Amino acid sequence: MAAKSAAKPKSSEAQAAVAEFTKDQDLAAYREMLYIRRFEEKAGQMYGMGLIGGFCHLYIGQEAVVVGMQMCLTPGDQVITGYRDHGHMLACGMDGKGVMAELTGRRGGFSRGKGGSMHMFSVEKQFFGGHGIVGAQVSLGTGLGFANRYKKNGNVSVAYFGDGAANQGQVYESFNMAALWKLPVVYVVENNRYAMGTAVTRSSAQTDFSKRGLSFNIPGEQVDGMDVRAVQAAGQRAVEHARSGEGPFILEMMTYRYRGHSMSDPAKYRSKDEVQKMRNEHDPIEQVRSRILAAGFATEDDLKKIDASVRDLVQEAADFAQTDPEPDVAELWTDIVK
């Protein structure tokens, strides 16, 4: 059943409950997660070189969450998240070039240089942002669920937020409304154990976020968010629940971010050992990689080819983001009101 904290070794029951992926699923998950990781590494490098300015929050370590969840969605389902959004956008299928060019503030960026790292959108991929204000997306995502129910379109909205965001009052106003009106919303709490420099235990009375909907009768589940199969399996249950008209569902993904909160994080609030241990023992990409090799789904050489194609894609995005022109000054005054 529900897996415990990703930091602890999984119990055998938990492992047994996670269905194996097919070859195609494993390979797709590997490729997607690797793409996000390499993209983020490149963004981090470009930030270091001064090519990206301002705030930039990397998703490295948490890749299994969005990749696993995305496997449960069908076209028309909506995704909304906070400011740590690059992974979500890539998983939704948004072009890496447009994401990277927004980081560098260029014309070809998804928000034409107006939004930056935290604020990007895509009607085509039904990605509703990228929001810099912690917690705001939870109410918005609830509204997307309302619109789905109103239109009777059978779609589900997925609202991602962090363990820190889970303490905003509007999250509970949203839970109440979503349960009251039986809205098709899946709330995904990405519990990476820290909100900036503040550990969950220092900010939360109830640290089991899957229980945060109990008083509204919203079911919740704690999931090993480092194992893409566990994410996908739980995601499937939650999405089906929401889609079938049963109302909202809460998934707490036990995950971990390897990098600092943003690019200027002194990282004094946790030990290097803690980070290293997660990387060594729970890395979501390494888990899939070793499974693929063990099952004989692919050889080292095949995986190298995937690596190379991912690197090419990322390089293409990086090149575009540096050569695409900066926005015209007149852009300052566009898209304010009509």
Place this chain on the structure above:
Amino acid sequence: MARITMIEAIRDAIDLMMARDDKVVVFGEDVGYFGGVFRCTDGLQRKYGRTRCFDTPISETGIVGVAIGMGAYGLRPVCEIQFADYVYPAYDQIVSEAARLRYRSAGEFTSPLTIRMPCGGGIFGGQTHSQSPEACFTHVSGLKTVIPSNPYDAKGLLISAIEDDDPVIFLEPKRLYNGPFSGHHDQPVVPWSRHPLSEVPDEYYAIELGKAAIRREGAAVTVIAYGTMVHVAEAAAAETGIDAEIIDLRTLIPLDTDTIEQSVRKTGRCVILHEATRTSGFGAELSAQVQERCFHHLEAPILRVTGWDTPYPHAQEWDYFPGPARVGRALKAVMEA
């Protein structure tokens, strides 16, 4: 006397007030264990313990609401909103409760709280990390609004804010935390240690709220500024050679109308600066005040140099920011009018 940064001056003021008055409690997101994202409360939890300096959840409404209750029952809360851009969830508590408690209870209860928040642009923070929301507070009766431009003032004003029995919004221009900023973003960062106003006494001193400072005496034109724009004004005056008198308001409410009036009567010209958007900005109030008080002394229309009426941009920060070139043009225009 030590030369310190604005961050150190702010920390110094809080430290001193915590030592003097055990009713002072300090809290906010990442404020305790981590010492604040800008390090303004670094070391205070270690020194005063977790009951007096602590972390809160990310719950701005709750942070301010709880502070109001604490204040009504005798504590002196100093809370931090991590960036001014995050204050809006707390705005209801500030406007409907903190600002009104004294009036509503006919003076029986007060809200002796200080709400600190970094504001302003110049750090490439985009729309959610660069705003200057001072007018949201100056428009509300029952609040005091303070904004220092240097370490010396930051310490003295923050001490006064903490001692004040009414709610004080204490805006900290984050671009000034580590050094003065002329608006020349392409020039190397100047440290505070080279600025005379970084000389800050170790001991207690208070700067009365509602008293502006004249940063540069001049005869040609009065420039009214606050926060980062004080330094931009100094650069623009130096670069244009115009003999501007630069007023640093330091406190927006209560407003030092005497200093403004005296200066404009002398110069006959007035340019008003702020980073915030133009329409309904605090500059509109200043302009009205000058017009009401100094109409017959004015030799030219009052000009404002402000942020544009747009959200704060990501890629085009320096097209938005009212830097020394724009201020210089206004100074020339007002002299030629």
